[in-house]
Each structure stands twice: as C-alpha cells, then as structure tokens.
Amino acid sequence: QAERARGKLIREVRDAFEVDAFVGNATDWEKVCVGNLVGIPVIVVPAGFRRISGAPESSRRRTTITTGIYAPPEHDHIALALAMAYQSVTDYHKQRPPIDDLGPDDRIPATPAKIIPPRQL
Numbered sequence: 001q002a003e004r005a006r007g008k009l010i011r012e013v014r015d016a017f018e019v020d021a022f023v024g025n026a027t028d029w030e031k032v033c034v035g036n037l038v039g040i041p042v043i044v045v046p047a048g049f050r051r052i053s054g055a056p057e058s059s060r061r062r063t064t065i066t067t068g069i070y071a072p073p074e075h076d077h078i079a080l081a082l083a084m085a086y087q088s089v090t091d092y093h094k095q096r097p098p099i100d101d102l103g104p105d106d107r108i109p110a111t112p113a114k115i116i117p118p119r120q121l
Contacts, residue, residue: 006037010073013038017072021082026068041076042068043083046092062097 024031026044035042049062069086071079087093 010038013040014073021069021071021075021078024068024070026066032068035070039073040070041073041079042070043079044068045083045086046095047090048092049095049097064097 026032026042032042034040044066045068046064047067048065050065052059052061052063055061069079069082071077071082
C-alpha cells in the first residue's frame with residue numbers, strides 16, 4: 001500500500017511541476033526528504049560564504065553558503081545543465097573559505113621545526 005501511495009504522490013508531483021526547475025534551500029531537510037521520496041533531483045552548488053556564528057569578531061573564518069537546483073522527477077539533466085551554466089558564470093566552486101586566520105591565498109608563516117626524539121621503550 002505504501003508503494004502505491006508513493007507512486008500516486010510521484011505522479012501528482014510530476015503533474016504539478018509547472019516550471020522547468022527551481023532554486024531552493026538545499027539544507028531544508030523537509031524539502032530534501034520529500035524530494036528524495038518522490039525522486040526530485042537536486043544538485044547542490046556553492047553560492048558564497050558567510051561568517052561563522054559565534055566566531056570572534058577578528059576571525060576571518062567563513063562557512064560556505066550552498067543552494068539547491070531542483071528539477072522535475074526524471075529530469076536530472078535539467079538540474080545538471082543549470083548547475084553547469086551557473087558555475088560557468090561564477091567562481092564560487094573554485095573558492096575556498098578561510099580557516100583559522102588564514103585566507104586561501106595567505107602564506108603559512110614559517111615556524112622553527114621541532115625535533116621530537118623517538119620514544120624510549
């Protein structure tokens with residue numbers, strides 16, 4: 001019975017899909033789970049960076065903002081084509097967020113090497 005109900009839901013979603021694709025929150029787990037249930041393809045693409053909440057004001061650390069491109073069931077190629085088009089005009093997929101207080105193009109400061117003797121058994 002569950003598979004019959006799922007099949008009916010898939011048909012209803014397919015018939016109700018009035019756009020070729022849409023952009024939405026890729027971390028809204030309710031949408032993602034329903035999408036998985038009915039076979040809505042989604043591709044997640046990076047869309048920038050934001051400050052990490054609770055990080056010290058002086059910190060340069062950032063976290064990636066992502067977005068999802070959703071397509072109708074069995075139309076994965078549409079989501080993929082849109083993601084490729086988006087990435088061809090942006091460079092977010094090539095950027096890396098700073099970690100600690102180092103940015104992606106910063107040099108790591110040289111520190112003297114420590115020689116650690118082997119442990120005595």
